Amino acid sequence: MRNIVVQKFGGTSVADTDKIKNVAKAVIREKSLGNNVVVVVSAMGHTTDVLVKLANEITSNPSGREMDMLLSTGEGVTIALLAMALQAQGCNAVSMNAMQVGIITENVHSKARILDIKTDKIYQHLDNGEVVVIAGFQGVTNDFEITTLGRGGSDTSAVALAGALNAKRCDIYTDVNGVYTTDPRIVPHATRLKEISYEEMMELANGGANVLHPRAVETATIHKTPVRVRSTFKLEDAGTLILGVDEMELHRPVTGVALDMSQLRIVVCDVPDNPGVAAALFDSLANENISIDMIIQSYARKDLNTNDIAFTIDKADLNSALKVLDKLKSTINYSNVFVDDKIAKLSAVGAGMVGRPGIAAKMFRTLANLGINIKMISTSEIKISCLVDKDNADEAVSALHSVFGLDSSEIAEVKGDLPNI
Ligand code: ADP
Ligand code: ASP
Ligand code: MG
Numbered sequence: 001m002r003n004i005v006v007q008k009f010g011g012t013s014v015a016d017t018d019k020i021k022n023v024a025k026a027v028i029r030e031k032s033l034g035n036n037v038v039v040v041v042s043a044m045g046h047t048t049d050v051l052v053k054l055a056n057e058i059t060s061n062p063s064g065r066e067m068d069m070l071l072s073t074g075e076g077v078t079i080a081l082l083a084m085a086l087q088a089q090g091c092n093a094v095s096m097n098a099m100q101v102g103i104i105t106e107n108v109h110s111k112a113r114i115l116d117i118k119t120d121k122i123y124q125h126l127d128n129g130e131v132v133v134i135a136g137f138q139g140v141t142n143d144f145e146i147t148t149l150g151r152g153g154s155d156t157s158a159v160a161l162a163g164a165l166n167a168k169r170c171d172i173y174t175d176v177n178g179v180y181t182t183d184p185r186i187v188p189h190a191t192r193l194k195e196i197s198y199e200e201m202m203e204l205a206n207g208g209a210n211v212l213h214p215r216a217v218e219t220a221t222i223h224k225t226p227v228r229v230r231s232t233f234k235l236e237d238a239g240t241l242i243l244g245v246d247e248m249e250l251h252r253p254v255t256g257v258a259l260d261m262s263q264l265r266i267v268v269c270d271v272p273d274n275p276g277v278a279a280a281l282f283d284s285l286a287n288e289n290i291s292i293d294m295i296i297q298s299y300a301r302k303d304l305n306t307n308d309i310a311f312t313i314d315k316a317d318l319n320s321a322l323k324v325l326d327k328l329k330s331t332i333n334y335s336n337v338f339v340d341d342k343i344a345k346l347s348a349v350g351a352g353m354v355g356r357p358g359i360a361a362k363m364f365r366t367l368a369n370l371g372i373n374i375k376m377i378s379t380s381e382i383k384i385s386c387l388v389d390k391d392n393a394d395e396a397v398s399a400l401h402s403v404f405g406l407d408s409s410e411i412a413e414v415k416g417d418l419p420n421i
Pocket of ligand 1: 009173178210211
């Protein structure tokens with residue numbers, strides 16, 4: 001048993017060299033508790049946003065390969081600086097990028113999934129008494145092509161490494177001291193959760209709570225890795241522990257509310273009402289690696305034998321989706337495509353919803369009282385999502401947060417500034 005702890009530090013935590021020196025102290029503190037430490041870091045501050053902006057100054061349509069070559073450089077800077085900071089504080093440390101470790105992903109750019117992680121070199125360094133500092137977000141294909149895991153993907157690198165190394169814990173250090181009942185930047189009276197189940201965290205992350213990358217939660221669930229979200233700026237604070245639902249007491253029907261502003265809605269109008277049309281449409285989108293979130297097919301108009309199909313995708317996938325739809329026009333024979341990018345998805349999440357009727361009605365009634373129109377609805381056993389106009393988003397989140405009894409008397413503390421580019 002090697003007693004491995006994986007620590008992950010996000011962009012705000014490593015935003016400048018003083019912060020990197022502080023992170024080194026947090027790493028040394030963990031090592032002094034008798035643990036072998038593997039550290040995963042993000043790019044410094046808003047570096048990744050700056051790199052995206054540079055690419056967009058060159059072209060509005062950069063190739064996926066070159067975009068990954070560019071974006072993966074951010075994390076490369078942080079690993080070297082943190083390893084230097086550790087060495088300067090008397091701690092043996094070595095930095096490694098994804099290629100050196102062998103973080104093998106599928107051959108997909110900008111949102112690759114991890115297929116395998118080689119552990120031999122990491123173990124060698126740990127057995128030499130070194131801290132291993134690994135670049136998050138990056139991957140490499142079997143053909144040595146550089147990939148990235150999607151924005152926010154360093155969380156996934158950390159949790160996947162923790163699983164592969166059989167770590168006893170993965171600590172996600174960030175600019176907020178845990179998972180709150182909603183984004184504390186929107187509702188300052190959000191309540192910090194002491195613990196949350198993997199299933200609820202998965203729904204919150206998928207619903208837009210970017211405190212954890214959805215695939216990080218998925219990976220933690222598979223390996224049953226205990227994940228703790230905690231603050232880099234308040235190391236003594238226990239943060240929030242993510243664990244199995246059977247280990248928790250369920251007090252409230254709704255545990256949290258999430259907001260996602262990263263999607264848009266596409267409506268394909270007057271689609272012939274024939275078997276196989278939806279399959280052809282969604283097959284073609286899937287072949288381009290475009291993930292679909294909500295789908296609604298309208299009731300068929302029997303006189304015209306057509307209906308409308310509406311679905312939501314990530315804004316980043318718009319160009320590829322429009323290309324796919326253009327190619328399908330002659331086969332599917334729809335009339336036109338309508339794009340609505342002024343939408344926000346609200347999700348109320350809670351394992352305590354199961355078997356308690358009336359939660360959806362309460363959500364719809366709260367939105368109705370504010371005069372907010374619902375454009376789409378989707379549900380799972382422990383989640384209700386509504387699509388609304390993006391101008392109503394903050395007001396709706398605050399109202400739902402109150403109505404489900406989640407407000408706290410304390411003001412939440414968030415350290416990082418929002419990107420201003
Ligand atoms: P990092 O750079 O450390 O990965 P992120 O910006 O990706 O940090 O994630 C932390 C941010 O997530 C917080 O500053 C907060 O605004 C946001 N957030 C959204 N939903 C939640 C939530 N339910 N609980 C805590 N933070 C949340
Ligand atoms: N640097 C990447 C991003 O900004 C990955 C991460 O921080 O998790 O999205
Ligand atoms: Mg993040």
